[in-house]
Amino acid sequence: MITVNETPVRTARNFNINNVKLDELEIQEEIMPFNNFKINNNSVLSSENVSNSNLIYGLGDKLENQVKVNSNKKVKIVINKNYAEPIELEFELDENNSNLVENIEIIAEENKKADVIIKYKSNNIDNLYHNGIIRVFAKKDSCIDISVVNLLNENANNFISIENELEENAKINYCIVDFGGKNSITNYYSNLKGNCSENKINCIYLGKENQLFDLNYIGELHGEKTNINIEVQGALKDSAKKKFKGTIDFKRGSKKSKGNENEFCMLLSDTAKSLALPMLLCDEEDVEGNHSSAAGKVDNKQLFYIMSRGFDYKEAMKLIVKARFNKILESIKDAKLKNEIIYEIDNRLD
Amino acid sequence: MSKSNIEEINRNIYDIKNKDEYDFKIKKGLTPEIIKEISKQKNDPEWMKEFRLKALDVYNKLELPTWGPDLSELNMDDIATYVKPKTGLSNSWEDVPEDIKDTFDKLGIPEAEKTSLAGVGAQYDSEVVYHSMKEELIKQGVIYTDMETAVREYPDLVKEHFMKCVPVNDHKFVALHGAVWSGGSFVYVPKGVKVDIPLQSYFRLNSPESGQFEHTLIIVDEGASLHFIEGCSAPKYNKVNLHAGCVELYVKDNAYLRYSTIENWSKNMLNLNTKKAIVGKNAKMDWVSGSFGSKISMLYPMSILNGENSKTEFTGISFAGKGQNLDNGFKVVHNAPNTSSLVNAKSISKNGGTCTYRSLVRVNENAKNSKCSVSCESLMLDDISKSDTIPTSDIRTDEIEFSHEAKIGKISDKTIFYLMSRGISEEDAKAMIVRGFAYPISKELPVEYAVEMNNLINLELEGAIG
Numbered sequence: 074m075i076t077v078n079e080t081p082v083r084t085a086r087n088f089n090i091n092n093v094k095l096d097e098l099e100i101q102e103e104i105m106p107f108n109n110f111k112i113n114n115n116s117v118l119s120s121e122n123v124s125n126s127n128l129i130y131g132l133g134d135k136l137e138n139q140v141k142v143n144s145n146k147k148v149k150i151v152i153n154k155n156y157a158e159p160i161e162l163e164f165e166l167d168e169n170n171s172n173l174v175e176n177i178e179i180i181a182e183e184n185k186k187a188d189v190i191i192k193y194k195s196n197n198i199d200n201l202y203h204n205g206i207i208r209v210f211a212k213k214d215s216c217i218d219i220s221v222v223n224l225l226n227e228n229a230n231n232f233i234s235i236e237n238e239l240e241e242n243a244k245i246n247y248c249i250v251d252f253g254g255k256n257s258i259t260n261y262y263s264n265l266k267g268n269c270s271e272n273k274i275n276c277i278y279l280g281k282e283n284q285l286f287d288l289n290y291i292g293e294l295h296g297e298k299t300n301i302n303i304e305v306q307g308a309l310k311d312s313a314k315k316k317f318k319g320t321i322d323f324k325r326g327s328k329k330s331k332g333n334e335n336e337f338c339m340l341l342s343d344t345a346k347s348l349a350l351p352m353l354l355c356d357e358e359d360v361e362g363n364h365s366s367a368a369g370k371v372d373n374k375q376l377f378y379i380m381s382r383g384f385d386y387k388e389a390m391k392l393i394v395k396a397r398f399n400k401i402l403e404s405i406k407d408a409k410l411k412n413e414i415i416y417e418i419d420n421r422l423d
Numbered sequence: 424m425s426k427s428n429i430e431e432i433n434r435n436i437y438d439i440k441n442k443d444e445y446d447f448k449i450k451k452g453l454t455p456e457i458i459k460e461i462s463k464q465k466n467d468p469e470w471m472k473e474f475r476l477k478a479l480d481v482y483n484k485l486e487l488p489t490w491g492p493d494l495s496e497l498n499m500d501d502i503a504t505y506v507k508p509k510t511g512l513s514n515s516w517e518d519v520p521e522d523i524k525d526t527f528d529k530l531g532i533p534e535a536e537k538t539s540l541a542g543v544g545a546q547y548d549s550e551v552v553y554h555s556m557k558e559e560l561i562k563q564g565v566i567y568t569d570m571e572t573a574v575r576e577y578p579d580l581v582k583e584h585f586m587k588c589v590p591v592n593d594h595k596f597v598a599l600h601g602a603v604w605s606g607g608s609f610v611y612v613p614k615g616v617k618v619d620i621p622l623q624s625y626f627r628l629n630s631p632e633s634g635q636f637e638h639t640l641i642i643v644d645e646g647a648s649l650h651f652i653e654g655c656s657a658p659k660y661n662k663v664n665l666h667a668g669c670v671e672l673y674v675k676d677n678a679y680l681r682y683s684t685i686e687n688w689s690k691n692m693l694n695l696n697t698k699k700a701i702v703g704k705n706a707k708m709d710w711v712s713g714s715f716g717s718k719i720s721m722l723y724p725m726s727i728l729n730g731e732n733s734k735t736e737f738t739g740i741s742f743a744g745k746g747q748n749l750d751n752g753f754k755v756v757h758n759a760p761n762t763s764s765l766v767n768a769k770s771i772s773k774n775g776g777t778c779t780y781r782s783l784v785r786v787n788e789n790a791k792n793s794k795c796s797v798s799c800e801s802l803m804l805d806d807i808s809k810s811d812t813i814p815t816s817d818i819r820t821d822e823i824e825f826s827h828e829a830k831i832g833k834i835s836d837k838t839i840f841y842l843m844s845r846g847i848s849e850e851d852a853k854a855m856i857v858r859g860f861a862y863p864i865s866k867e868l869p870v871e872y873a874v875e876m877n878n879l880i881n882l883e884l885e886g887a888i889g
Contacts, residue, residue, distance in 0.1 A: 083490035088783055088815040091490075323831075325806070340821035343788070347818040355831045358806040362831035366814075370821035 075100065077133040077232070078258050078289045080318050082352060090316055090350045093287040095256055098230060100135045101202075107145040107173050109165040117160055117187075119149040123178045124208055130262045130291055131206075131234045139174055140206045140234075146175035152187040152217065159188035159407050166195040166203065166225065175205040181215035181243070190410055192222040193231070195253065201229035203254075208236050211243035213267065218246045220405060224417055225253030227284055234260045241267035241296070248405055250414055251278040251286060252421060261290040265299040265330075275401040276305045279394070279421055280313030280345070289318045294327040294360070303334040306401055308394045309345035310422070317347075321362055322354040330357070334364035339371060339397060341390065391422045440658040441522045441629050445548065448630065449505040455479060458602050461505045465605060470582070471574060478591045478601030485595040491781070492719045492748045497693055502665050504603040506548040506630040512569060514555045523547050530656065532625050535871060540652075541620035542567045546637055548630050549605040560618060566611040567622055570638045573609030580611060584640055588671040588727075589699045596667045596695040600636050604669065607637035612647040612678075621650040621683075621869065626668070628657040628692075634665035641672045641680065645703075648679035652869055656716065659689035663718065666692055672700035674708045676730060681709040685872045688716035690746055696722050704730030704759075711867045712739035713876060714751050723781060725754035728762035728790075736765045740864040740876075743776030743808070752782040752814075757790035757823075768799040769864055771857065772808035779811040784818075784825065791822040801831045802860055 079092045112118065131137045148162065164173055179189060195201050203225065211217055225231055231254030237245050251257055263272045278286050292301040303319050321332035338347040351364040371393050379389035395402070395418055405411045447464060449457055458479050462472040487494055510520050516533050527533060527545050536543040542556030544567070551569035560567070566577065574581050591601040608624040628635040635657075643649050657664060666688060674680045680700070688694050694717040700708045710724050726735035737753040755764045770778035780799045801810040812829045834856050842852035858865075858877055865873040 082811070082813060084781055084813050084815060085488070085490060085783070088817070090815050090817075338818070340818070340823075343821050345821065347816070349816045349818075349827075351814065351827070351829070353801075353810075353812040353829055353831050355801070355803065355810045358803040358808070358833045360832065363829065364812070365826065365828040366816060367826040368816065368818045369824050 075133070075135055077136060078260050078287050079133065080289060080350065081130065081291055081320050081322065082354065084350065090318060090348050093258060093285070093316065100139055101172070102143065104143045104145045104172050104174050107170050107175070109167065109170040110146055111163045113161040117150045117152060119151045121149055123147045123149045123176045128206065128234055128236050128262070129264070130260055132232055132258060132260045136204050136232050137206070137234065139204055140176050144174045144176040146173065148175065148177045150179045150189070152179070152181045152185045155185055156187040159190050161190045161192070163192045163194065166193070166201045166229070168198055171198070171200060172202045173205065177205065177207045179207070179209045179217070181209070181211045181217045183212045184214040186216045188218045188406060190220045190222065190407060193225055193253070195225045195229060197226050199228050201225060203229060204232040206234045206236070209238070209245060211237065211239045211245050213240045214242045216244040218406070220248040220250070220410065222250040222410065222414065223253045223257060227253060227255060227282055229254050231257040235262070237263040237272065239263065239265050239267050239270035239272060242269045243267055244271045246273045247275065248401065249274065249276040251276065251288070252417055254284060256285050258287045259289065263292045263301065264295065265293065265301060266295045268296040269298045270296055271300045274303045275404050277398045277401050278307040278315065279418060280307070280309040280315060281421055282311045282313065284313045286315040288316070291320045291322065292332065293322045293324060294330045294332060295324045297326070297328045297330065299327055299330040301332045304401065305336040306398055307337070308339040308341055308397070309347060310341035312344045314346040315348065318350045318352070319364070320352040320354060321364065323357045323360045323362060325356040327357045328359040330360045332360070332362045336366045338368040339394065340368060341371065387423070391419055394418060394422060441526060443630050444509050445506050445630060446509045447507040448503050451501055451503050451632070453479065453499045453504065453602070457504070461603055461605070464505065464507060465571060468574065468578070475602045478598050481591050482595060482598035482602055485592070485598055487595060491721055491750045494693065494719065496663055497665065501632055501662065503630070503633040504636065505605055506633050508547045508550055508552055510552050512551055513553055516553060519552055523552060526627060526629070527625065530625065530627070531871065535623065539620065539871070540623050541618060542622040544569060544608045544624040546606045546624065546626045548628060548633065549635065551606050556622070563616045564613040565616060565618060566609065568609050570607040570609050570640065573640070577609070577611070580642065581609070581640070584642060584671065584673060586669070586671070588673065588701050589669055589697055593697065597669060597697050600638070600667045600669045600697070603634070604636045604638045607639045607668065610641040610649065610651065612643045612649050614644045615646040617647065618649045621652050623652040623654065626653070626655040628664060628666065631660040632662050632664065634667065637668045639668065639670040643674050643678040643680045645675045646677045650681040650683070653682070653684045656687045657689045657692055659691050662691065664689070664692045666694045666696060668696045670698035672708065674700055674702045674706045676703040676706060678703065678706045681711065683711040683869055685713045685868070686716055686720070690716065690718050692717045694720040694722060698722070698724040700726045702726055702728050702730060702733040702735060705732045706730055707734045709735070710737045710739070710753070712737070713864070713868060713872065714739070714741040714749055717749065718747060720749045720751055723752045723754050725756070726764065727756045727758060728764065729758050731759045732761045733759060734763045737768065738864050738867045739768045740861055741770040741778050743770070743772050743778045745774040745776060747776040749777070750779040750781055752780050754783040755785070755795065757786040757793045757795065759789060760791045761793065762790055763794040766797040767863060769861065770801045770810060771804060771860070772801070772810045773804040775807045777809040779813060782814045784816045784827070786818045786820055786823050786825065788819050790820060794824045797827040799829045800860070802857070803831070803833050
């Protein structure tokens with residue numbers, strides 16, 4: 074058994090949310106090569122070494138060390154001009170590429186803009202394993218949109234650690250789509266150290282059967298007039314379970330900063346479970362912090378209305394879920410990716 | 424806009440120290456021999472002595488919490504867990520020694536008893552020194568007495584309920600309480616009896632380097648109702664004092680209980696108190712909580728909604744100043760259909776103080792059609808203080824409406840500007856805003872405490888803008 078994804082501040086142990094314990098997981102020391110990687114723009118790849126520095130939080134020593142020591146894919150991207158088209162990275166897991174342990178580093182140079190899509194796909198075989206680190210350095214005045222899309226099957230183990238550092242006036246907008254994995258465990262940390270830096274995180278998750286999602290999002294605001302916005306929308310059917318931990322941490326000196334966090338979990342079955350811990354930590358007086366968290370079932374009136382228009386129950390439910398996710402889906406600029414995600418929602422809610 | 428430079432609380436009433444005089448003070452530390460000696464001093468029945476020794480075993484096995492404020496300065500070898508005052512229990516203030524009576528006089532207890540209470544209990548160090556209740560309630564069968572008397576005179580009721588709502592293995596300081604408990608109040612309100620005027624127990628810890636471990640057990644039987652007020656304070660000493668009380672509340676079917684607490688312990692006190700209520704069918708449990716004192720406070724009252732259609736409300740405020748770390752909150756478990764809970768928590772941090780709101784909402788599988796709404800707001804009055812919100816929700820059914828919202832911020836410059844443009848001084852504007860912030864809570868407090876809280880806010884802000 075290993076314990077991963079600790080919250081930055083602990084609360085009572087019997088609340089069962091400080092971390093997640095995985096009984097059957099063994100961290101392998103030998104990882105076979107991974108060959109199913111595609112990128113649509115080779116010019117962004119850098120031959121320099123990918124950063125191997127310690128993560129501030131991460132998922133825990135064992136998973137972090139596995140990436141540092143045994144990664145079977147390393148990708149370093151340097152954005153040194155403005156890109157009109159998205160940079161797409163695609164990892165597809167299958168029988169011959171069943172373990173992916175990757176280390177990705179993205180550096181956005183000063184005043185540069187780009188969209189990056191990182192997609193994880195798989196076929197339906199068992200025992201797939203993914204453990205990755207994504208580090209992003211957004212230099213002064215840069216702006217980067219990143220989509221991290223997990224479309225693995227529901228039997229995989231999926232671990233992702235994301236770490237961002239934002240310099241003055243830098244912006245990072247994330248769209249995280251989290252659908253796959255028997256266990257899908259995400260640690261997200263942003264250091265808004267530069268004044269006026271901004272970080273927006275939109276996340277949708279969709280759980281079915283016995284899937285477990287453990288989402289641990291941490292934003293530290295150090296610079297003045299920084300801004301973080303975390304929006305998480307999810308739906309759980311069957312016996313799926315979600316733990317959402319969101320922390321906005323206003324450090325002393327982060328004057329005039331703002332932090333907002335909103336989490337909603339739609340419960341599509343009576344055996345789904347939703348745990349949430351939306352934290353606001355505040356060492357600075359001159360800030361505004363808000364969070365809200367809610368959970369509940371699909372509104373019967375909405376369901377009745379849609380079904381009265383000739384849709385069956387399942388189709389009506391899909392429409393409601395997609396409507397709920399729509400604000401986040403609309404933030405995805407790439408039409409092809411958006412359609413792929415909508416297709417996956419339909420498929421996984423069948 | 425200029426900063427508010429907040430002065431420390433004027434605690435002159437609470438800081439009155441009497442000489443450390445007692446009839447008996449147990450030696451410091453925590454051993455089976457000390458527990459046996461406390462049990463002997465208290466004339467415990469055998470079952471209670473055994474209970475205490477088992478609780479000590481549990482205490483030794485449990486760890487300190489791995490979360491919350493740092494408790495490393497607490498050394499039980501420096502704490503005397505039992506201090507018997509130099510007087511017995513009386514039902515007349517005239518029989519209470521002059522210096523002790525004088526302390527309670529200054530705290531306004533006898534006066535409140537005359538004007539607005541149906542009964543009063545007053546504990547000094549480890550024992551209750553005064554207990555009295557109006558004759559008409561006695562005639563209605565209401566029991567309001569100290570816990571020791573209850574153990575002797577109502578053994579069946581006590582055995583059935585004592586530390587059943589809060590079991591000794593709940594956490595380390597509950598186990599400690601089970602081993603060394605002394606004093607506290609026992610209330611039984613018979614079926615259908617409505618106690619219209621509140622009962623109040625006041626707990627005063629005078630002895631330095633000691634602990635207070637009172638046990639409050641309240642049973643509001645079916646269809647009955649009660650408002651119970653608990654007040655507590657202590658003078659300040661240089662070394663830590665410990666308060667690890669335990670409150671067990673049983674609100675039976677169709678009953679109502681309102682439990683108001685004003686905690687104003689001194690700034691050397693570690694307040695590690697445990698409060699829990701079990702709420703029956705169609706019953707309602709309301710908590711009103713004001714937390715102003717203590718060096719460290721870890722206090723999370725809890726309602727377990729076991730009966731269908733049961734309800735609970737929590738209204739609380741914490742006010743942390745220099746050197747204070749108040750880690751407070753509320754826990755609720757929805758354990759039956761159609762239950763509802765409403766939480767409104769506020770905190771104010773100033774002068775380097777830390778306020779944390781920590782909570783749990785758990786909605787079990789059987790709690791269909793339940794509703795829960797949580798709102799917490801934190802106000803920072805300067806840039807050296809700290810305010811954290813750490814709320815957990817655990818939702819295990821889809822037939823639920825759950826929402827939580829929280830805000831952290833400072834006094835709005837725009838609001839101050841607006842009030843000043845109407846001819847109000849900056850000091851008055853800030854005090855008005857803070858009072859307004861606290862008003863939803865203060866209006867729920869007993870009137871004398873609400874007045875005291877407003878005075879406290881005025882005192883702190885008076886002439887302190889610079």
